[in-house]
Amino acid sequence: MTASGEARAAIVRRAGDPVTIEPILVEPPGPGEVLVRILATGVCHTDLHAKLGNFGTQFPYLLGHEATGVVDALGEGVTRPAVGETVVLAWRAPCGRCRFCAAGRETFCVQPLTAKPRLRTADGQTLGRVLGLGTFTTHTVVAATQAVPIPAGLSPEATSLIGCAVGTGVGAALYAAEVAAGSSVAVYGCGAIGMSVIQGSRLAGAGRIVAVDRVARKLEWARDFGATDVVDASAVEPIARIRELTGTGVAYAFECVGIPQTLQQAMASCDSGGLCVLIGVPAPSAELPLSLSRFFYARGHLKATFYGDCLPSRDIPLLAERYRLGDLALDRLVTARIGLDDVEAAFAAMARGEVLRSVVVMPAPGA
Numbered sequence: 001m002t003a004s005g006e007a008r009a010a011i012v013r014r015a016g017d018p019v020t021i022e023p024i025l026v027e028p029p030g031p032g033e034v035l036v037r038i039l040a041t042g043v044c045h046t047d048l049h050a051k052l053g054n055f056g057t058q059f060p061y062l063l064g065h066e067a068t069g070v071v072d073a074l075g076e077g078v079t080r081p082a083v084g085e086t087v088v089l090a091w092r093a094p095c096g097r098c099r100f101c102a103a104g105r106e107t108f109c110v111q112p113l114t115a116k117p118r119l120r121t122a123d124g125q126t127l128g129r130v131l132g133l134g135t136f137t138t139h140t141v142v143a144a145t146q147a148v149p150i151p152a153g154l155s156p157e158a159t160s161l162i163g164c165a166v167g168t169g170v171g172a173a174l175y176a177a178e179v180a181a182g183s184s185v186a187v188y189g190c191g192a193i194g195m196s197v198i199q200g201s202r203l204a205g206a207g208r209i210v211a212v213d214r215v216a217r218k219l220e221w222a223r224d225f226g227a228t229d230v231v232d233a234s235a236v237e238p239i240a241r242i243r244e245l246t247g248t249g250v251a252y253a254f255e256c257v258g259i260p261q262t263l264q265q266a267m268a269s270c271d272s273g274g275l276c277v278l279i280g281v282p283a284p285s286a287e288l289p290l291s292l293s294r295f296f297y298a299r300g301h302l303k304a305t306f307y308g309d310c311l312p313s314r315d316i317p318l319l320a321e322r323y324r325l326g327d328l329a330l331d332r333l334v335t336a337r338i339g340l341d342d343v344e345a346a347f348a349a350m351a352r353g354e355v356l357r358s359v360v361v362m363p364a365p366g367a
């Protein structure tokens with residue numbers, strides 16, 4: 001960043017427009033905030049939703065919410081993290097004060113912490129930030145609690161994914177569903193989140209992990225991440241196939257796409273008393289047609305999760321440690337390393353189902 005506070009960022013001027021690479025102005029961090037130099041940041045489906053204006057977004061808009069960086073400066077009153085520490089950014093940092101936080105249910109926090117809007121376009125417009133972060137930039141300002149320290153020396157590309165896809169997927173298996181050892185699992189949608197659900201289920205000791213997708217390449221990847229069986233939903237009817245494979249249906253089904261049809265399929269793949277977890281972000285207009293009678297007699301369970309019910313301050317260091325120990329394969333989730341200028345092309349590759357994660361790697365300062 002220049003002395004006058006100029007950074008370089010990928011922003012969207014209007015809903016549906018392509019991303020443009022522009023200089024932006026970054027104010028110094030205020031009380032309780034830190035300035036972060038971004039090292040690497042992943043391109044997530046939620047960025048695509050935001051880019052299309054699906055969140056009632058305030059444009060112009062800074063995309064990106066999955067990143068590893070280094071703390072460059074502290075605002076007033078900040079004692080943690082320290083300048084120079086490597087951090088993974090959290091898009092949901094509980095406030096510690098609202099009625100849910102006070103009751104120890106921080107994953108339901110109604111006032112997650114973010115920095116004040118401190119980023120502007122060169123022509124002076126305040127930038128909206130996806131999920132209260134905005135990481136497709138060389139520098140950003142976040143609430144100090146959004147910057148969670150991890151050990152230095154780990155791959156920034158790999159650890160960036162802990163901030164969204166990996167926390168969400170692994171957390172969904174370990175916390176939202178509490179997958180039991182020896183149980184059976186179905187995962188609908190094998191992108192970076194689905195692969196992380198598969199890895200989380202493997203860590204939980206699931207006996208059978210069935211991956212469902214319509215893209216053959218993704219099903220091959222799913223086997224590498226620990227799926228014991230794969231179902232190509234473009235060729236066979238997945239519910240019947242899952243019942244055939246398991247004899248009964250699964251104890252846990254995860255929907256990682258966010259559309260009614262796959263949610264119906266995931267629910268129908270469950271055995272009696274099974275739990276279906278909705279992870280994919282639905283469109284505002286999406287509705288679920290549901291046979292109440294079938295749901296009743298199956299004694300169904302359906303729940304939705306944000307960020308896999310992870311607590312960033314607890315789980316980001318834990319997931320980084322599991323990566324360091326080799327328990328979590330994160331490097332293989334990074335299927336493309338790109339520059340900031342390639343973000344628009346990365347959205348196109350995502351839409352074509354060619355990648356698990358494209359990750360923007362920022363050049364070293366002075367490079």
Ligand SMILES: [Zn+2]
Binds near residue numbers: 065
């Ligand atoms: Zn995301």
Ligand SMILES: [Zn+2]
Binds near residue numbers: 108109
């Ligand atoms: Zn709260």
